[in-house]
Amino acid sequence: MSLDRRTFLQLAAAFQAASALGIGPAMAEKAEGLTFGPAEPFSWEGLKRHARELAGKPYESPPRPNPEIVQQIDYDAHGKLRYKLENALWGEGGSVYPISFQHVGRYFPKTVRMHLIEKGAAREILYNPNLFMGGPGHVAKKLGPEPSAFAGFWVHESRNRPDWKKAEPWATFLGASYFRAVGELGQVGLSSRGLAIGPGTANPEEFPDFVAFWFEPALTEADPVIVNALLDSPSVAGAYRFAMRRGKGVVMDIEASLNLRKPIERMGLAPLTSMFWFSETVKATAVDWRPEVHDSDGLAMWNGKGEHIWRPLNNPSRIMVSSFVDQTPRGFGLCQRDRDFNNYQDGVKYQLRPTAWVEPLSDWGEGAIQLTEIPTDDEIHDNIVAMWVPKDPTAAGKTYDYRYRLHWLADEPYPSPLARCMATRLGNGGQPGQPRPKGVRKFMVEFKGDVLAKLPFGVKPEPVLSASRGQFSYIYAEAVPNEVPGHWRAQFDFTVDGKDPVEMRLYLKHGDEVLSETWLYQYHPF
Template sequence: MFNRRQFLQVATATAGLAATGFSTKALAQQSLKMGEPVPFSFEALKRRAREMAKEPYSAPPRPSPEVLEQIDYDAHGKIRFKTDLALWADGPSQFPVTFFHMGRFFQKPVRMHVVSDRQAREIIYDSAYFDMPADSPARKLPENSGFAGFRFQESRNGRLDWRKNDWVAFLGASYFRAIGELYQYGLSARGLAVDVAVHGKNEEFPDFTHVYFDTPQPGSDTVTVFALLEGPSVTGAYRFVMQRAAAVIMDIESAVFLRQDVSRLGIAPLTSMYWYSEKAKTTAIDWRPEIHDSDGLAMWTGSGERIWRPLNNPPRIITSAFVDENPKGFGLLQRDRNFDHYLDGVYYDRRPSLWIEPQGNWGKGSIQLVEIPTDDEIHDNIVAMWVPAEPARAGQSFDFRYRMSWSAEEPYPTPLARVVATRFGNGGQAGTVRPKGVRKFMVEFLGPPLAKLPNGVIPQPVLTASRGEFSNVLTEAVPNNVPGHWRTQFDLTVTGTEPVEMRGYLRNGDEVLSETWLYQYHPAF
C-alpha cells in the first residue's frame, strides 16, 4: 500500500501527470487525491487473480473496526459524498461517479482506481470528500481508510438532476444493482454466489476489493468497470460494460479461479425479495395486498421451451434445480405492474425485472432457485443462478460471458400466451362441504395465440403433477372482455407434507398456445 506522502494532488501535479501520459482531462476534477500510476490491463488483472488463487486467502484489513461499529444505520445515512468532487463531474464521461462511505454494515475497504492510457491511479480516501456531522464517528477513521462502494450518477446531459439521481450502484461484497426504464431500484445481482443453502456449510460472500474505472472517450454512452474478486474459496477478474438506455444493459465477462472446492458455484446470481402475493397471503399479516420485488422466475431453455415459475415464501429453505444445456436465458421478473395490487409508496409495481442472456457456450448445468422463508420485506430471500454440472474443484477456472438487462419486461418476450396470475383456495364445489386435503388452483393466461382462437374453440390444459390426483378441471375465458385472457382451474388431491411439483400449459390440438407454468405446492403450509 502506498504511503500517503507518495500521493499527488491533481491540482498541483499537472506537469507530472502529463509526463506519464495520464492527462488531467481524463481526471477532470481538481480535488481527488490520486496515487502513483501503475500499468493496467484486463489480461493483467486476470493473471493477478489466477496467481492469488494459488495462495491462502488473506482478508482485507479493516481500518479501526471499533470506529466502523459506531457508524450505524443512522450515522451512515448522514454521510453524503460531495457531488462537486465526483469523478468525471466535468467530463469526459457524461456519467459522474460518486462513492459510498464505510460503516458498520460495510467494513471492508474497496480500493478505487482510474484508468487512462493503460495506467491506473488509486483514488485516495479522504473524509473531506464527504458531508457529515461534526460529531460523526467517521471523522475518527485513519487516513486512506478506503471506500465501501460506488455509483454512477445519471447523465450530466440528461433530463434528471445528476447530483440527485443515480442508475447503478455497487455496494457490499460483490453485490450491485441498477434501475430500469421505470426509474426504480429493486432486486440485486452479484459477481458470484458460493455455497448458497448448502447443508452443513456457511455461505461465502467474496468481495470486489479493487475497482477500476476506464476513462471513456467524450460523448460515449457506455461506461466500463473492472473488478478484482477475492474470497476464501475463489478469486476472479470481471469486466462490466454498462449502458444507460431505456433499460440498463450490462455486458459482463468473468474469469473465476478456485482456491478450494465449492459445493454450489452460482454464476450470474440474482437476489430478490418475495414475501407474499395475491396467490397466498396469511390473514392480516400486513395491510398491503402484495409485497415483493419479483414474482417469478422466467426461463428460456436450450431446447426453446418458455417457462414461468411463480415464487414461494416456503416453510423451510427449498432449492429447485432446472437441468438444462446452453440455456437461452433466465431471470427474476416483476410481471405484476398494477399499483393497486401493492398500494405502497415504495413502488413495488416499478421494480425492475432482471434477465440473464448467456453469451457463448455455457454447457450442461442447471438454473437453480433458492427460496428462503421470511416474515418481513427487509430480507432478500430469493436467489436464482446458473450452476455448472461440472464439479467445482480447487485449481479449476471458469470463464463466463453474459448480458444483463434491467428492464420492465424480459428483453425477448415469448410469442406464446404468458402466465399472468396464479391463485388457489379450498378445493371442491361451491355449496358443498369442502373436502380435506384438496386444493383448488386457478392459473390465468394472456396472449395473442389465445386471442386468435376461433369462436367456440376452448384451449386444452395439459397438466402433470409429481404426486396426487387432478379433478374438476375447467378452462374458460375470463369474463372481462379482454381478448386472449383465459384461465384454467383444477383441484389437486394430495396426502402427506412433501412438496408437489406441478406443470401445465394450454394447447389447441398439436399447437402449443402458452408458456409452461411450473409451481411447487406445499400441502402443509
Template sequence: MLHRRHFIAASGSALTLASLGLPADALAATGLQLGPPSPFSFDRLAALAESLASRPFVAAAPLPAGVLERIDYEAHGKIRFDTDSALFRDGPGNFPVTFFHLGRFFPTPVHMHLLETAAGDAFSREILYDPGYFDMPADSPARKLPPGAGFAGFRFQESRLGDPKQLDWKKNDWVAFLGASYFRAIGELYQYGLSARGIAIDVAEPDRPEEFPAFTRFYFEPSAPGSTSVTVHALLEGPSITGAYRFVMERTKAVRMDVECRLFLRRDVARLGIAPLTSMYWFSETHPSSIDWRPEVHDSDGLAMWSGGGERIWRPLNNPEQTTASAFVDTRPRGFGLLQRDRAFEHYLDGVHYEKRPSLWVEPMGDWGEGAVQLIEIQTDDEIHDNTVAFWVPKAPATAGSRFALRYRLHWTDVEPYPSPLARCVATRTGRGGQPGQPRPAGVRKFMVEFLGGPLAALPTGTRPELVLTTSRGKFSYLFAEAVPNGVPGHWRAQFDFTADGKETVDMRLYLKSGDQTLSETWLYQHHPA
C-alpha cells in the same frame, strides 16, 4: 477502450495528469487525490486473480473496529458524498461517479482506481480516500479513519448533460455497487429493486456456511464524449475463489450490462452460483398475507426461463416454511431471470411502488454447456429480507484449482428482453377445492392459473384451450379452461382441483394447447401440502 496487452511498468515520475489524457485541472477541481501509476490490463487483472488463488486467503488489513462500529445507521446517514468531488464531474463521458462511505454495516474497504492511457499503454492510479470528499458533521466518527482507508462502494450518477429540472444528476443514480459482490441498477420505470452478485458460494448448502466474496478493487475507464456506456473492472477475493470482472454498462431507456468474468477456485465449492440474482418475495395473490394490510409485497413474482431446447417456462415464487432448493437441468440455456410481471399499483397499494421494480434477465453469451438453473427460496416474515436467489450452476465440478471463463448480459428492464410469442402466465391463485354449494373436501386445493396474450387472443370463437397437466404425485379433478370475464382478448384461466398424496412437496407442470398448437408458456409450480 483501453489498450489491452502486457507492458513494462513506467516510473511514476514520468506521468502527469495531462499525459494520462485528463486536463490537469479536471481532477484538481474535484479535489480527488491519486496515487502513483501502475500498469493495467484486464489480462493483468486476471493474472493477479489467478496468482492470489494459488495462495491462502488473506483478508484486508482491518480498519480501526472502534471507529467503524461508531459509524452506525444514524451516523452513516449523516455522511453524504459531495458531488463537487465526483469522478468525471466535468467529463469525459456523461456519467459522474460518487462513492459510498465505510461504516458498521459496510466495513470492508474497497479501493477505487482511475484508468487512462499514456503513449498507448494503460495505467491505473488509486483514488485515495479523504474525508474532505464527504459532507459530514464536525464530530463524525468517520473523521477518525486513517488516510487511504478506502470506500464502501460506488454509484454512477445520471447524465451530467441532462436537464436538471427533469433528472438532476446530483440527486439521481442508475447503478450502484455496495457490499460484498452485490450490485443493482434501475430499470425502465426508474426504480431500484432486486440485486445481482458477482458470484454466489454455497447458498443454502447443508453443513456449509454461505460465503460472501467481495469486490476489493474497482478500475474506472474514462468514457468517450457522448457515450451512453461506462466500463468498470473489478477484482473479486474470497476464501474459496478469486476472479477478474469486466462490466460494460449501458444507460439508455433501461440498463444493460455485458459481464466478462474469469474465476479461479482456491478450494472445493459445493454449489457455485454463476450470474446470481437476489430478490424479495413475501406474499402475493398466490399466497395472501393474514398479518399485513397490503394485497401483495414482492420485488419479483416469478422465475422465467428460456431453455436451450426453446421451452419458455414460468415458475411462480414461494415463501416456504423451510428453505428449499429447486434445480432445472438444461444445456446451453438461452436465458433466465427473476421478473416482476404484476405492474398494477392497486395490487400493492404501497407508496414504495413495488409495481415499478425492475425485472432482471440473464442472457448467456457463448456456450455455457451443461448445468442447471437453481432457485433457492428462504422463509421470510418481512419485506426487509432478500429471500430468493437464482443462478446457473455448471455441471462441471467446482474443485480447488478449477477455472471458469464466462460472459453474459444482464438486462434490467420492465419485461423480459426477448418476449415469448406464447401466452404468458400472469397470475396463480389458490383456494380450497370443491364445488359451490357443497361441503369443501379436506386435503383438496383449487388452482386458477391465468394466461394472457399470444395465440390465445386469436382463438376462433367457440374454441376452448386444452390443459396439459402433470404432477409428481397426487391427482387432478374438475379440469377446464375458461375466458376470464373481463372483456380482455386472450385472457384465459386454467382451473383444476388437486388432491395431494401425502405431505411431501409436489411439482406440477401445465401449459395450454389447441390441437397440435402450443398456446402458452409452461407453468411450473411447487406445492407444499398442509
C-alpha cells in the same frame, strides 16, 4: 419502511468477512478535487493474471479502518455521510457519467480500492474524510487516510442532464459483490452478485467481495462505462469486466475469469437475489394490510431446447432448492410481471421494480438453473436466489471463464410469443353450494396473449396437466370475465396426501398447437 433502509438491513444480515487488494500508501497529487496515487500500467489481461496469481496464495483478510470507529457508523450515521458531488469522478469532464463513492460503516465494514484508468495507466483514488459531508463532529472524521474507507460507488446520470446531482444513480456497487441497476420504469429493486458460493447448502454461505475497482470513461452517452473488478474470498479469486450502458433501462455485458483456491460445493454463476414475501397465490390471514409484497414474483427461463417456462415464487416454511437441468441455456431472470399498483397499495411502488434477465454470451454447457427460496416473515430480507450451477464438480486450481449480458428492464428482453402466465391463485376445492372436501385445493392459473385472442369463437384452449404425485379433477378452461381479449384461466382441483412438496406442470394447447408458455409450480400442501 423505505427501500434504502430495507437494503441496508438485507446486506447487514448477509455480509461476512471481507477482503481487499493490498496496495501500500502512495505519493499523491491533486486533480479535480480528488487525490490520486502514481500511475501504474493496467490491462484486462494483466488483471486476469493477477487474479490467477492471487488464487495461488493463501487468502488474507484486508486492512480495516479502526473497527471501533466503524462500528459507530450505524444506519443513521451512515445516512449523514453524503459524498460531495462537486468531487465526483468525472463530475466536470472526462466522462459523461460521473461516479461518486460510498463510505464504510457498521453494515459495510470492508474497504475497497478505487482506481482511475487513463491511457492504459491506473492511479488509485485516495480516500479523504473531507470528501464526505457529515458535520464537523461526525464520528467518521476520526478515521485517517489509510487504509481507504471507501466501501462502494454509484454511477450517476449523464452530466448533460442539469439535474444529474439530484437524480438517483443508475448503477450501484456496495457490499460484498452485490450490485444493482435502475430498470426502465425508473426504480431499483433486486440485486445481482459477482458470484454465489453455497446458498441453500448445509454449510454457511460464503460471500466473496469485490475488493478493487478500475474505472474507464464513457465519452458519449452511447458509450459504456467500463468497470474492472477484482474479486477475492477464501475459496476464489477472480477478475471481472463490466461494460454498462444506460438506455431505457441498463444493460451490462459481463466477462468473468474465476480461479478456485479450493472446491466449491455449489458455485452459482450470474446470481440474482430478490425478495418475495407473499402474493395473490398464498397469503396468511391478516399477515399484512397490503395485497402483495415482493420485488419479484417469478423465475422465467428460456431453456436450451427453446421452451419458455414460468415458475411462480414461494415463501416456503423451510429452505427449498429447486434445480432446472439444462444445457446451453438461452436465458433466465427474476421478473416482476404484476405492474398494477392496486395489487400492492404501497408508496415504495413495488409495481415498478425491474426485471433482471441473464443472457449467456458463451456456451455454458451442462448444468442447472437453481432457485433457492428461504422462509421470511418480513420484506426486509432478500430470500430468493436464482443462479446457474455447472454440472461438473469444481476443483482447486481450475479456472472458469464465462460471459453474459444482464438486462435491467421492465420485462424479459426476449418474451415468449405464446400466452404468458399472469397469476396463480389458490383456494378451497370443491363446488359452490356443496360441502368443501378436506385436503382438496382449487387452482386458477391465468394466461394472456395474442395467440389466445385469435382463437375462433367458441373454441376453448385445453389445459395439459401433470404432477409428481396427487390427482386432478374438475379441469377446464374459461375466458376471464373482464372483457380483455386473450385473457384465459385454467381451473382444476388437486388432491394429495401428505405435506411433502408437489411439482406441478401446466400449459395450454389447441389440437397439436401449443398456446402458452409452461407453468411450473412447487405446491406445498397445507
